[in-house]
Every structure is written in C-alpha cells, then in structure tokens.
Amino acid sequence: MEKLKQTLEKIGELQQEAMEKTRKRVDCLIKPPGSLGRLEDLAVQLAGITGNPYPTVDNRVIIVMSADHGVYKEGIAPNPQIITAIQTPNFAKGVTGVCAFAKQSGADVVVVDIGVAVDVDHPGVINRKIRYGTGNMAQGPAMMREEAVQSLEIGIEIAEEQIRRGKNLIGTGEMGIGNTTPSAAIVAVMGNYDPREVVGIGAGLPLEKLDHKAQVIRRAIEINQPNPKDGIDVLAKVGGFEIGGMAGTMLAAAAHRVPVVIDGFISTAAALIACAIEPKVKNFLIPSHCSAEKGGKAALDLLGLQPMFDMGLRLGEGSGAALAFHFVEAATYMVKEMITLEESGITL
C-alpha cells in the first residue's frame, strides 16, 4: 500500500509553460495553422507530460502483463485457457504480434507473469505471480482488495524499473484468455451500462454466446456490487491481475512524467481503473486505436479520449500501442525538424 500511496502523491499536473512554448512553435511552423491536426495537440501534450518543449521518445518499451481468470469456467471465452501460458514465453522469444510491431518501431518488449494459471518457466518472463488466476467473479470477488493493491504495485515497480533504465515512452499490453469479460464488466460498472451493450466477441466467441457472456457479467456485478467511485474496489471485484498491472504501469508513468500509450479494450479498461484511482492520470495517457471489440469506443468515450486510428484491430498484447509509437515519434519530429514560416522568410 505504501508504494501505491507514494506514487499517487507524485502525480501532478501537465507543465503549462512547456506546453505554451510548444504550442507557440507548432503554430509558427511552415504549414497552415492547425494543418497537422491532432499531431499538433499530441506534441503539446508530450511537452506538458515531460516538461520539455522538445521531448524525445527514442527509448521505448511495451510492458505485457499476463494472467488468467476464474470466470473462464463460465464458458465466456472461445479458446483454451492454456493459451495464456503457451503465449507468455512467446513474448520473450519475440515471436508474437506485438513483438513484430515493437521490433519495427524499435521498442523492447517486457513480459510479466502476474497471475497465469500454471507455472511459466522461461528465463525471459518476469515472475511476479500473485496467484494462479483470479477467482470466478460470477461467484464472488475476483481477488481480495490487498491483491488488487498488489497488482497495482507490481505494475508500478515494473514500470519504474524500465524508467530507471531510461525508457521515455511506455506502451501497455496484456495476454489473458477470457480477459474481455472482466474488461467489459469494468466498462459496464464505470459507465453504468447494461453488460449486453458493451460485451463483444473477444478473441472470436460465436455471436450466439454473447447473451450468455453478458449474463455472466450481470451476475458478477450483482453479486459483488462494485463501487464505481472506488477504482480498487472495481478492480478487486470484477477485474484481473493483468488489468491491475497495466493500471499500475499507467500510475507510475504519470508519477514519473513519462508518456504512456494505451492499447485496446483491456488496456482501456485498465485506464478506467487508473483514472478512477487518480483522475490526473488521464493527462498522461495517449490513446492508440479504437478496438474492434464492441465496447471499445464506449470505453474510450468514458475516458474522453479520441483514438488515433481505427483499423479493426482486436489482438491486444500491446500491438496497437506499438503501432502508435510511430505517430508519437512523428509529433516530436514535427516540432524539432520543421522550420518556422519566419525562418523561411514567409509572411502570411
């Protein structure tokens, strides 16, 4: 609890002076004002996050949190649970979807077993297992409150280690068969939606099973009565260890003024938890894409975030965040590489 408390105390506001400097420069660059659209706002946000009008994001990492879910027993996922354990070492081997995009954008991939249902024995996987999967949220809380705090603190510690190593851009990723169910539960609780409005097919659930998936979430919310004003309560009752780990990563990034790019549906659910715990975190979050998962847009809307792109992605893993790194870097190049109208002798 101490680590979480200290982290929350460190989270501040965006640095206004740096933002004003960057906005002024961006407005004067050799282009019609506003013509680089939201890339301009992104440059200003990066200045506010880092306190530097000319920030660099040349040392990148995707942190992938892996965990399993007790609610899997309710038949809410189309794939065998063991895929979480099989896939987790694959991130360390560099052979998954996110690894392909991370390699292309020059980012490291760090993978953490924060609650996979079996032992994962691979030297490249960081073992911070809280437990062998969460409890079944359709029958009781997914985890105890202390475990929720532990998941947040593991996320903080993993991110802090990366920041200590000089990482200046972080992306959140996850792997967890069944995790679109707790994610939809979080979105339903935070947005006061009926679960049927925000459940989707996840990794390929047949459409005729969506009513059942929604009913399982409805039961989980009814039994556990999560309090939407208390992010830790929601995480404990209807969340997941990897969701807590990602929320912790976001809190640490905000505390250390490092920009953090969120990925798809599960990452966005984690962002809802992080922002419920500390609303100031939102300023430090950079959305990537709009997940094709049905509740993807609703989740981003709840945060008031507009995605950079919408390409029908629904892989998770941090894949969309790795792709978005290109745009984030582009914003920093725009500020540094373009000259101003005045420098080129143009007066408009």
Ligand SMILES: O=C(O)c1ccc[n+]([C@@H]2O[C@H](COP(=O)([O-])O)[C@@H](O)[C@H]2O)c1
């Ligand atoms: O991030 C997303 O937008 C996303 C949307 C659908 C599925 N996924 C991935 O698929 C898995 C969860 O799907 P499911 O159907 O098992 O709940 C999990 O490993 C996620 O990484 C990810």
Ligand SMILES: Cc1cc2nc[nH]c2cc1C
């Ligand atoms: C193969 C596979 C890879 C994944 N990556 C994230 N979720 C996944 C689910 C499956 C089934």
